[in-house]
Each structure stands twice: as structure tokens, then as C-alpha cells.
Amino acid sequence: MKPPILIIIMATIMTGTMIVMLSSHWLLIWIGFEMNMLAIIPILMKKYNPRAMEASTKYFLTQATASMLLMMGVTINLLYSGQWVVSKISNPIASIMMTTALTMKLGLSPFHFWVPEVTQGITLMSGMILLTWQKIAPMSILYQISPSINTNLLMLMALTSVLVGGWGGLNQTQLRKIMAYSSIAHMGWMAAIITYNPTMMVLNLTLYILMTLSTFMLFMLNSSTTTLSLSHMWNKFPLITSMILILMLSLGGLPPLSGFIPKWMIIQELTKNNMIIIPTLMAITALLNLYFYLRLTYSTALTMFPSTNNMKMKWQFEYTKKATLLPPLIITSTMLLPLTPMLSVLD
Amino acid sequence: MLKIIIPTIMLIPLTWMSKPNMIWINTTTYGLLISLISLFYLNQPNDNTLNSSLMFFSDSLSAPLLALTTWLLPLMLMASQHHLSKEPLTRKKLYISMLILLQLFLIMTFTASELIFFYILFEATLIPTLIIITRWGSQTERLNAGLYFLFYTLMGSLPLLVALLYIHNFMGSLNFLMIQYWIQPLPNSWSNIFLWLACMMAFMVKMPLYGLHLWLPKAHVEAPIAGSMVLAAVLLKLGGYGMMRITTLLNPLTNFMAYPFMMLSLWGMIMTSSICLRQTDLKSLIAYSSVSHMALVIVAVLIQTPWSYMGATALMIAHGLTSSMLFCLANSNYERIHSRTMILARGLQTLLPLMAAWWLLASLTNLALPPTINLIGELFVVMSSFSWSNITIILMGINIIITALYSLYMLITTQRGKYSHHIKNIKPSFTRENALMTLHLLPLLLLSLNPKIILGPIY
Numbered sequence: 001m002k003p004p005i006l007i008i009i010m011a012t013i014m015t016g017t018m019i020v021m022l023s024s025h026w027l028l029i030w031i032g033f034e035m036n037m038l039a040i041i042p043i044l045m046k047k048y049n050p051r052a053m054e055a056s057t058k059y060f061l062t063q064a065t066a067s068m069l070l071m072m073g074v075t076i077n078l079l080y081s082g083q084w085v086v087s088k089i090s091n092p093i094a095s096i097m098m099t100t101a102l103t104m105k106l107g108l109s110p111f112h113f114w115v116p117e118v119t120q121g122i123t124l125m126s127g128m129i130l131l132t133w134q135k136i137a138p139m140s141i142l143y144q145i146s147p148s149i150n151t152n153l154l155m156l157m158a159l160t161s162v163l164v165g166g167w168g169g170l171n172q173t174q175l176r177k178i179m180a181y182s183s184i185a186h187m188g189w190m191a192a193i194i195t196y197n198p199t200m201m202v203l204n205l206t207l208y209i210l211m212t213l214s215t216f217m218l219f220m221l222n223s224s225t226t227t228l229s230l231s232h233m234w235n236k237f238p239l240i241t242s243m244i245l246i247l248m249l250s251l252g253g254l255p256p257l258s259g260f261i262p263k264w265m266i267i268q269e270l271t272k273n274n275m276i277i278i279p280t281l282m283a284i285t286a287l288l289n290l291y292f293y294l295r296l297t298y299s300t301a302l303t304m305f306p307s308t309n310n311m312k313m314k315w316q317f318e319y320t321k322k323a324t325l326l327p328p329l330i331i332t333s334t335m336l337l338p339l340t341p342m343l344s345v346l347d
Numbered sequence: 348m349l350k351i352i353i354p355t356i357m358l359i360p361l362t363w364m365s366k367p368n369m370i371w372i373n374t375t376t377y378g379l380l381i382s383l384i385s386l387f388y389l390n391q392p393n394d395n396t397l398n399s400s401l402m403f404f405s406d407s408l409s410a411p412l413l414a415l416t417t418w419l420l421p422l423m424l425m426a427s428q429h430h431l432s433k434e435p436l437t438r439k440k441l442y443i444s445m446l447i448l449l450q451l452f453l454i455m456t457f458t459a460s461e462l463i464f465f466y467i468l469f470e471a472t473l474i475p476t477l478i479i480i481t482r483w484g485s486q487t488e489r490l491n492a493g494l495y496f497l498f499y500t501l502m503g504s505l506p507l508l509v510a511l512l513y514i515h516n517f518m519g520s521l522n523f524l525m526i527q528y529w530i531q532p533l534p535n536s537w538s539n540i541f542l543w544l545a546c547m548m549a550f551m552v553k554m555p556l557y558g559l560h561l562w563l564p565k566a567h568v569e570a571p572i573a574g575s576m577v578l579a580a581v582l583l584k585l586g587g588y589g590m591m592r593i594t595t596l597l598n599p600l601t602n603f604m605a606y607p608f609m610m611l612s613l614w615g616m617i618m619t620s621s622i623c624l625r626q627t628d629l630k631s632l633i634a635y636s637s638v639s640h641m642a643l644v645i646v647a648v649l650i651q652t653p654w655s656y657m658g659a660t661a662l663m664i665a666h667g668l669t670s671s672m673l674f675c676l677a678n679s680n681y682e683r684i685h686s687r688t689m690i691l692a693r694g695l696q697t698l699l700p701l702m703a704a705w706w707l708l709a710s711l712t713n714l715a716l717p718p719t720i721n722l723i724g725e726l727f728v729v730m731s732s733f734s735w736s737n738i739t740i741i742l743m744g745i746n747i748i749i750t751a752l753y754s755l756y757m758l759i760t761t762q763r764g765k766y767s768h769h770i771k772n773i774k775p776s777f778t779r780e781n782a783l784m785t786l787h788l789l790p791l792l793l794l795s796l797n798p799k800i801i802l803g804p805i806y
Contacts (some may be wrong), residue, residue: 238437256452256471264508266586271512280545283505287498294497298490302481337467 001046012039012294013133017340020137024086027072029141030067033105036137037063043129044122044147055121058132062114066104073097086141089148100140105138108191109160114182116168119180124225127176128216131183132209139205141192143198151195159278161188166288173227175219178214178292182251185289189266192282197269201347204262211251211259211333217323227296231305235314243330248297250334252290258336265343348458351417354381355451360454362443366488367436371428374443378450383503385410385454387608389800404460404524407804411664412588416581419671420788423573424784426675427509429682430571442483449475449560453581462511462521462644465592469549469585470504473497476582479574480566492565494551498560499756503552505631510545514596523592527666533600543604546593553586554641556608557615567634568687572678575630579637579674587663589640591656598651605649612649613742616642620746623753629677629689632757633670636713639750640666647728648736654803658727664722665791669712672787676706679780680761683773689757692765694772703762707785712788714754718795723802742789 001009016036017167020029037060044056077094078084089095100111107115119127142149163184172178190201218240224230234241250259263286267279299305358374358381367371398404407630423446431439432608452471459465473496483492515521518529533539552559567575594601619638626632640662647659677687679702684692696703715721725747732739799806 147579252475254470255467256628260467260470261739267509268512268515271509272516276513276541277507280506280509283509286503287501287505289492290501291498298481298493302493303490 001042009039009042012036013043013129017133020040026082026086027084029086030074033067033070033137034133037067040129040134040158043126044118046126051121052058052123055118058114062111064103065084067102069097069101069104073101078128080160086144089145092150095145095148096150096153098145099204102138102142103154103157104251105190106135106187106191107180107184108157108187109164109184110157112161114165114247115184116172116177116180119176119183120174122176124176124216124223127179128213128220131179131216132212132319135183135187135205135209139201142191142194143201146194146198148196154191155278158188158190158192159282161185161191162282162285164188166285167290170288172292175225175227175230175296178296179215182289182293183212185286189262189282189286192278193266193269194236197271200265202264202346203265203343207258207262207333207336210329211247214326214329214333215244215251216324217329218247221323222322223321227299228305230296231299232307232311232314233300234304235312236316245297245301246334247330248293249290252293253286254290256337257334258332259334261337261340265340286330308309348400348405349653351381351413351453351454354384355454358447358780359444360555362440362447369498370439370443371424374447375421375424377530378417378424382417382421385414389414389418391453399458402460402464403455403458405458405803407800407806408588408591408660409805410458411660411801412584413454415584415664415667416450416457418451418785418786419577419667420446422671423576423788425779425786426576426678427571427573427781429777430754432660442479442573445475445479446577449479450754453577453585456585457784460523462523462526463515464592466504466508466511469589470499470583472500472582473500476570476574476578480570483571483574486569490571490573492569495562496566499552499559500549503559504510504549506545507549510542510695513542527595530596530598535600535603537637539600542603543597543600546597547604547608547675550586550593551608551645553589554583554645555586555638556645557618557642560619560638563638564631564634567674568628568630572588572674575674575678576671579633579670583637583641583653584663584667585657587644587648590645591652591659594600594648594651601649601651609646609649612642612645613739615639616646617742617749620749620753624749624756627689627759628682628687629761630674630687632689632753633673633677635667636673636750637670638755639746640670643725643728643746646732646739652731652734654727654734655731656805658724658731659784660724661720661798661801662728664723664794664801665712665719665724668787668791669709669721672705672709672784672791673713675780675783675787676702676709680715680775686768689760691767692761692770694762694764695770696702696762697766698770698773701781702784705781705788706758706762708788709784710754712791713768714751720794720798720801723795723798754775 011296013036016032016039019032019035021034041056041060044059045052076097077089080094089098105109108345119130125255126237162185165181165188169181190204193200204282221240222238223234246257248255253259254264267283270279358377359376361373363369386403391410393406424443431442449472452468456465456468456472459468477493477497480496481489511521518526520526555563567578570578614640619635623632623635627636644659644662647655680692681687712719712721715725729743732743792802
């Protein structure tokens with residue numbers, strides 16, 4: 001893609017999300033969502049094959065439906081409250097519609113079916129943007145309407161998302177699908193405490209974005225999209241294999257890595273609100289997630305996967321792939337736990 | 348406490364920056380020096396605990412375990428020298444760094460004063476152990492072993508996290524020292540039963556309790572020697588230590604809830620001891636013997652009498668040293684014949700007589716010969732369980748007999764009798780191996796002269 005066009009498209013994506021985050025008028029928020037969606041379609045279709053086109057079509061259809069649902073919710077809210085400003089939504093129908101629309105955009109269960117298929121059809125870089133940047137806008141709207149969200153609905157969605165994210169990822173060997181199911185599960189954790197303490201959702205989103213960015217960048221270093229190609233990394237980048245090990249354990253939520261911080265804080269907030277069974281269930285289901293991350297680390301870092309001998313002798317070209325900001329990203333994704341008391345800056 | 352933690356952290360740059368022929372010497376020496384520092388904490392005045400800071404403290408329960416942990420690092424390093432000698436330098440340094448990292452987490456776990464801090468470090472010890480087992484184990488079963496190890500422990504400990512956070516909200520603080528004064532009795536109700544279960548299952552899995560012990564033979568057998576040593580000696584004691592700390596919060600429900608676990612432990616110790624008699628794999632035999640000894644500790648902790656707590660603490664320290672020594676002996680066999688099958692290396696007494704002396708002493712301490720601290724531990728536990736219920740003496744007696752049986756079976760099979768023909772070519776014992784056995788045995792025998800330092804806070 002020619003650089004000027006790429007710059008314009010990237011700028012549109014960022015502007016779209018910024019408009020969503022910074023505006024207080026519902027119409028402008030809808031405009032921001034549409035801008036974002038239309039601009040990311042060419043990014044999803046960077047590789048011109050039928051799989052990418054199918055992926056971008058699926059993405060377009062779900063996001064457009066969700067935007068329309070959001071608009072309907074906005075209109076009903078306008079009807080009952082007479083104003084366009086983003087504030088507490090008193091009408092339950094409007095609030096349920098908006099919640100459903102935003103969870104459709106995020107890929108929460110039961111609207112999660114598009115996430116693995118779209119993520120699989122696109123390149124690693126586009127997948128990275130899809131799973132990290134695109135989550136910011138809907139999350140910011142959920143943050144703003146959080147006092148008026150129906151807790152039962154969102155908690156049900158969150159619980160089923162964690163289950164789907166855990167079980168769905170078990171049978172996958174394609175890295176992009178694994179990251180998609182990981183995204184579904186993490187979104188489930190975030191959705192669970194929006195109604196109780198939205199600050200924890202912001203914390204989880206920040207840490208999730210950091211960890212997912214690091215993971216995708218490590219995958220892009222080797223241009224590997226399957227577990228098999230990831231298992232050849234020990235030959236070229238032995239240090240990166242250790243990084244993948246720690247990063248996967250952090251994504252799985254093991255202490256003392258920073259992936260444990262959101263889980264700990266979310267369980268704390270939920271127990272403060274007298275819910276014991278739900279966080280226990282979510283925590284145990286997160287173990288399913290840990291299983292497939294651990295399987296990735298087994299094939300990458302801890303064993304030597306069976307491969308033919310000519311796979312073991314790779315051409316040692318000069319290192320040209322750009323891994324922007326990779327060291328700080330990895331450090332923040334794994335070593336942030338002692339800084340947990342600094343959480344108060346998020347308030 | 349920083350005077351132990353910072354030197355341990357500094358051991359990592361020491362390994363990475365030492366000259367290639369000095370890495371083992373440097374780390375072992377400085378590890379031994381650090382263990383000398385931890386001995387200062389054994390001097391505990393009266394009933395009080397020694398508070399080092401807001402986050403760390405040590406009392407007469409954690410100080411012996413701390414000394415055991417720091418004593419074990421140089422021993423692990425000495426034991427690993429042979430099987431790592433053929434590896435490239437970076438991998439050697441990585442292995443040593445994993446051991447040091449594990450040591451660091453263990454030190455912090457035993458001296459943590461807040462229960463959530465304890466939990467985070469309790470889980471943190473899993474990661475280096477997983478890497479050691481899965482990366483440096485020798486057979487293909489190590490992958491399964493790592494998975495079983497990680498997931499059994501995590502399944503038990505995630506409800507513990509929820510329970511600790513609930514108790515934190517309920518009590519206001521989880522600092523162990525303060526919470527002793529705020530404890531309210533826990534009445535019997537369904538939700539309290541689940542709270543008790545959530546708190547205890549993590550430690551039951553770690554100990555391990557008989558029904559949940561499947562991970563232990565796998566992990567112990569597939570781990571390399573340092574992994575087996577630290578698993579048997581220290582990581583199992585984490586479970587015992589955690590149980591002893593958290594039962595203060597759970598009275599008097601423990602009297603009601605303890606019955607199923609007592610039954611499982613009492614039956615389980617006989618079962619696992621009997622399985623030892625039929626094992627062909629030497630490391631597997633020692634692993635099952637660990638389950639059996641730890642079942643005694645579970646019984647002791649659940650009875651909650653002063654004698655049983657003393658017995659549990661003494662048994663934990665004694666078993667740590669004995670089990671680690673047995674694994675070192677088994678490893679010395681494995682390094683020579685590259686097989687763990689017991690009958691392949693018989694009659695070693697004629698070929699390696701000094702090693703036979705260590706085998707004899709290790710087996711004797713394993714079967715709790717007087718006046719070793721193993722006996723003190725077992726005797727206290729037997730007596731206190733007799734006072735809890737008279738019938739348990741039968742089961743305990745059977746267990747002591749079967750323990751003696753398999754310890755002697757192991758000794759006789761490997762040492763006595765006519766040697767098998769193919770082992771005439773084995774190398775004689777290295778000084779390193781003899782030093783290793785001495786360093787294991789000396790604390791064990793010297794402690795029988797002054798056992799009061801390991802008898803715990805109730806003494």
C-alpha cells in the first residue's frame with residue numbers, strides 16, 4: 001500500500017477512535033465508530049486473497065449491525081430523556097440495546113463468532129491492530145455508561161465469554177486463532193467488573209493491550225502464524241523463545257508476572273461485592289487459557305519440536321524486521337506486579 | 348531479611364558474569380555463605396517473632412525452614428554439576444539462574460508476613476520449577492509431569508486466592524501478626540465449610556494429600572536432580588507451612604472438617620508405603636515415601652495439639668534433609684548406569700563402600716531410627732494422634748513397620764548381595780558426591796543433639 005494512503009487510513013482509524021473517546025454527543029460517537037470501521041477495512045484487506053476479503057466482509061457486517069443497534073439505543077434514549085449528551089441512561093431498553101451493541105463490537109460471547117474467523121484471515125499486523133486498538137473505543141463507551149448497564153446481562157456475557165475463550169482455544173494450532181480466543185476471554189474478564197469498578201477494567205485493558213502487542217510483535221519477528229513455525233524459533237532467536245515463555249505465562253495470569261494484576265484486582269473487587277462463586281468459576285476457567293498458552297511454550301521454548309534437519313540450519317540473514325519498542329513492552333508485560341500499589345493513578 | 352534476599356538476587360549476576368570454569372565454585376561458595384546468615388534467625392527469643400520489616404518476619408516455625416532452604420541451594424548446585432557438564436555455557440547459566448530464582452521466591456515465601464504476599468510467592472515458585480522439570484528433565488514423560496504439577500497446584504490454589512480476598516474484606520487485614528489478635532471463631536455452616544475447603548485445598552494438593560498426589564511421582568521422577576531435591580525438601584514443606592499458618596484462622600470448624608482428610612491421610616500413608624514395596628523405579632520409591640511422610644504431617648496439623656505441631660515441624664525438617672539425601676544417592680546411581688531401575692545396580696557395597704555407608708545412614712534416618720529427629724517427629728505425631736483417637740495407633744504402627752520394610756528393601760536391593768555383572772565398569776565415587784552426602788547428613792545428626800530449634804513455636 002502506498003505510504004500516503006496508508007498514512008491517511010491510519011490517521012482516520014486513530015481519529016475515529018479519538019472522536020469516540022472524546023465526544024459527549026451520541027451522534028458524534030456513532031460517527032466515530034463508523035469512521036473507524038470503514039477505515040480499517042482496507043487495512044484488513046492488505047493481502048489480496050479471498051480469505052482476507054471474507055474476513056473483512058464478516059468484520060464489516062458485524063460492526064455495521066452493532067453500530068446500527070447502538071444508534072437505535074441512542075434514539076430510544078433520546079425519546080425518553082430528550083437529550084443527546086452521554087450520561088446515565090434511565091431507560092432500561094436503551095441501556096440493554098447499547099450494551100448489546102457494544103459487546104458485539106468487542107467480540108464478547110454470544111457475539112464472539114466473528115473474532116476467530118476475522119483474525120485468522122488477516123495478516124499479523126492487522127490482527128494486532130484489530131485485537132488491541134479496536135477494543136479501546138467500545139470499552140470507553142462502556143466505561144462512560146457503566147452506572148446504567150444491566151449487571152445481570154453483562155455478567156452473563158462475561159462468564160460465557162471466559163468459558164468460550166477457554167474452551168475454544170483448546171483445539172487450535174493457528175496462532176492468530178489462539179490470540180483471538182485469548183482476546184475473547186480477556187474481554188470477558190473486563191466486562192465482569194465494569195459495573196462494579198470501571199477503573200479495574202481500564203487497568204485490565206491497558207495490561208491486556210501491552211501483553212498482546214508484545215506477543216504479536218514477537219510472532220511478527222519470525223513471521224510465524226502456526227505453532228509449527230513458532231517451534232523453529234530456537235534456532236534463530238533463542239532469546240526470543242524465553243521471552244515468549246514468560247509472556248505466555250503472563251497472559252495466562254500466573255503470579256508474579258503482571259498478567260496476574262488484573263485477575264487479582266478483579267477478584268478482589270468482585271469479592272468486595274459479595275460475589276464468591278463467579279470469580280472462583282472465572283479463575284478456574286482461566287486455567288483452560290493457561291493450558292493452551294503452556295502448550296505454545298512447550299513447543300517453542302521447553303522442548304525441541306521434531307523437525308527435519310534442513311529446518312535446523314537456517315540462513316543467518318541480517319536482522320531487518322522492525323520491532324518497535326519491544327524491550328519496554330516486554331518488561332511492562334511481565335514485571336509490573338510490584339508496582340500494583342501505583343494503581344491509584346488510574347482513578 | 349534483605350541481608351538474605353539481596354545477596355540471593357546478586358547470585359544471578361554472579362553466574363552470568365563469572366568465568367566459565369568458575370561458575371559452580373562461585374555460586375556454591377556464596378550460597379553457603381548466605382545459608383550462614385540464615386542461621387542467625389534460628390535464635391528465637393521466647394514466644395515472640397523477629398520482625399524484620401513491614402513485610403517480612405521470622406518466627407520459630409519459619410526460621411528452620413528458611414535455614415533448610417538456604418542450605419539446600421549449594422547442595423543442589425553441587426549435585427547438578429555432573430549432568431550439566433556437557434551442556435553449552437549459556438544453558439548452564441540459565442539452569443543455575445532458575446535455581447537461584449526459585450531459592451529467592453522460597454526465601455520470600457517463608458518469611459512473608461502477609462497472606463496475599465505469601466500466596467503470590469507460593470504461586471511464583473511454580474514457574475522456575477516448571478521450567479526446570481520440563482526443560483532439563485531426561486525422559487519424554489516430563490512434559491506430562493510439568494502439566495500435572497502446574498495444573499494440580501493451580502486448581503487448588505485459585506479458590507485460596509478468592510478465600511484470602513474474602514477474609515481480607517471480612518477481617519480488614521491479612522498481616523499474619525495482626526490477625527492473630529482479631530480471630531473470631533468460625534461457626535459451622537455451609538458457606539464456612541466452603542471457605543475452609545477453599546483455604547485448605549491448595550495446601551492439601553501441595554503436601555500432597557493421598558487422593559491428590561498423582562502429580563508427585565510424575566514430577567519427582569522426571570525432574571533433574573536439583574529439581575527433585577528442591578521439590579522433595581522444600582516445596583512440599585510449603586504446603587505444611589501454609590497449613591500451619593492458615594489453621595489459626597479456621598477454628599473451630601477444623602474439628603468438624605478435618606475428618607475426611609484425616610481418613611484419607613491415615614489410609615493414604617499405609618497405601619503409599621505399601622506401593623513402595625512394589626516399586627521397580629528407585630526415584631519413584633523415594634517419591635512415594637515422601638507422600639507417606641507428608642501424610643503424617645497432614646494428620647499432625649489437622650489434630651492441632653501442641654505435641655502434634657512440634658512433631659509436624661520436626662518431621663518437615665527431618666524429612667526434607669532425608670528425602671533430599673535419598674534423591675542424591677539415587678542420582679549417583681543414575682549417573683553411572685543411566686537407568687532408574689533398582690535391580691540393575693545391585694551389590695554396590697562391594698564396589699563403592701563409602702557410598703554404601705551413606706546409603707545405610709540415609710535408609711536408617713528414613714525409617715526413623717532413634718535418636719534422629721525423624722524419630723522425634725514421628726513419635727510426637729504418633730502420640731498425639733493416639734490421644735486424638737486410640738485406634739490410630741494401629742494404623743501408625745503398621746505404617747512404621749512398612750516404612751522400615753521398604754527402606755531396608757531399598758538398602759538391601761541396591762547395596763547387598765552379589766553385584767550385577769555389568770556394573771564393574773562404574774566410576775568410583777567422586778569427592779563431590781561424598782561431600783554432598785556429608786553435608787546432608789551432618790545437620791541431620793547434629794540436630795538430634797539439640798532438637799529444640801526445630802520444634803517450632805509451641806516449644
